[in-house]
Amino acid sequence: MKLLKDKVMAEGIVLSDQVLKVDSFLNHQMDPVLMKEVGAEFTRRFGDERITKVLTIESSGIAPAIMTSLELGVPMIFARKHKSLTLRDNILVEKVYSFTKKESNEITVSKKFLSSEDRVLIIDDFLANGEAAFGLARIVEQVGASVAGIGIVIEKSFQPGAGLLNKAGYRVESLVRIASLENGAVSFVD
Amino acid sequence: MKLLKDKVMAEGIVLSDQVLKVDSFLNHQMDPVLMKEVGAEFTRRFGDERITKVLTIESSGIAPAIMTSLELGVPMIFARKHKSLTLRDNILVEKVYSFTKKESNEITVSKKFLSSEDRVLIIDDFLANGEAAFGLARIVEQVGASVAGIGIVIEKSFQPGAGLLNKAGYRVESLVRIASLENGAVSFVD
Numbered sequence: 151m152k153l154l155k156d157k158v159m160a161e162g163i164v165l166s167d168q169v170l171k172v173d174s175f176l177n178h179q180m181d182p183v184l185m186k187e188v189g190a191e192f193t194r195r196f197g198d199e200r201i202t203k204v205l206t207i208e209s210s211g212i213a214p215a216i217m218t219s220l221e222l223g224v225p226m227i228f229a230r231k232h233k234s235l236t237l238r239d240n241i242l243v244e245k246v247y248s249f250t251k252k253e254s255n256e257i258t259v260s261k262k263f264l265s266s267e268d269r270v271l272i273i274d275d276f277l278a279n280g281e282a283a284f285g286l287a288r289i290v291e292q293v294g295a296s297v298a299g300i301g302i303v304i305e306k307s308f309q310p311g312a313g314l315l316n317k318a319g320y321r322v323e324s325l326v327r328i329a330s331l332e333n334g335a336v337s338f339v340d
Numbered sequence: 341m342k343l344l345k346d347k348v349m350a351e352g353i354v355l356s357d358q359v360l361k362v363d364s365f366l367n368h369q370m371d372p373v374l375m376k377e378v379g380a381e382f383t384r385r386f387g388d389e390r391i392t393k394v395l396t397i398e399s400s401g402i403a404p405a406i407m408t409s410l411e412l413g414v415p416m417i418f419a420r421k422h423k424s425l426t427l428r429d430n431i432l433v434e435k436v437y438s439f440t441k442k443e444s445n446e447i448t449v450s451k452k453f454l455s456s457e458d459r460v461l462i463i464d465d466f467l468a469n470g471e472a473a474f475g476l477a478r479i480v481e482q483v484g485a486s487v488a489g490i491g492i493v494i495e496k497s498f499q500p501g502a503g504l505l506n507k508a509g510y511r512v513e514s515l516v517r518i519a520s521l522e523n524g525a526v527s528f529v530d
Binding site: 173174178179180181182183185186208209212213216217219220223224225226227228230232259260262263 | 363364368369370371372373375376398399402403406407409410413414415416417418420422449450452453
């Protein structure tokens with residue numbers, strides 16, 4: 151996705167060989183026009199998959215996911231990383247380890263919004279080790295629903311997540327694929 | 341806003357005299373068409389205010405805020421409630437007490453996305469005691485920017501937030517105003 155590549159080149163800050171900071175348009179300040187285009191692009195890629203729900207995880211996944219769900223005409227659900235006061239019973243829980251934060255979170259989704267009939271599109275802002283995406287997929291599968299695909303805004307292809315998800319049989323579509331952040335520079339796959 | 345009132349009546353669950361659960365369309369599962377309408381309505385109300393930035397707080401504020409920022413044609417920023425690994429220096433911090441969770445969070449916004457020239461529209465999903473809105477307003481004012489208005493999806497008018505914000509001179513526009521949740525029933529102002 152050219153618009154997104156251009157944005158990464160213009161505004162992305164390479165903090166280390168592993169970490170790309172994109173807080174001017176994706177992780178803190180958000181560019182709404184770009185988010186709308188991201189939603190349109192995911193819809194082009196997954197539009198034939200008879201998606202019934204879009205599932206993401208708070209917080210940076212919410213904007214691309216709501217734009218995608220608007221285009222697809224289906225509801226969006228965001229998994230919580232922290233327990234909610236009004237979301238206690240009847241929940242689906244999975245443990246997700248964050249390599250970046252070096253901590254495990256229990257991510258939760260209310261049972262009442264997923265059923266075995268659902269075909270779910272998982273959306274997230276970044277894909278690195280794949281922990282969050284696998285956690286969301288396990289939540290979908292807990293209720294017998296299908297993961298119709300996984301849409302990622304920025305894939306760090308030098309980390310194992312995309313390979314592991316593909317190997318597990320999931321269709322992963324990443325809008326930008328980063329081959330390396332070495333020497334303080336972003337280089338893309340292809 | 342009639343669409344939103346209808347949704348609250350149809351799907352809102354009164355958990356207590358203080359707590360309304362709207363996790364089927366606003367706080368967990370989200371209705372993207374409703375969020376788009378919310379963005380359009382805030383734009384109708386604040387469109388003349390020469391807004392330059394929309395500011396909200398993770399997580400439930402993000403969807404209404406991104407839709408509003410898209411309509412207004414300006415960037416959106418979401419304040420974080422938890423410290424970010426890539427957001428450490430050069431940050432604006434305010435302490436916000438949550439009556440619901442009975443805990444204080446330090447909310448943070450990166451300095452580089454707000455300047456004294458900005459006219460900021462603050463958006464949040466709920467208004468109860470006003471702690472989050474006041475915290476966001478103090479962050480805006482720390483850099484000498486102006487709070488152009490505060491847009492709230494659901495105001496619990498029986499709690500003091502709206503009154504306190506008005507008294508402090510802020511223009512508050514709430515799309516739905518709830519007079520009472522007593523006896524397990526929602527009643528609206530007017």
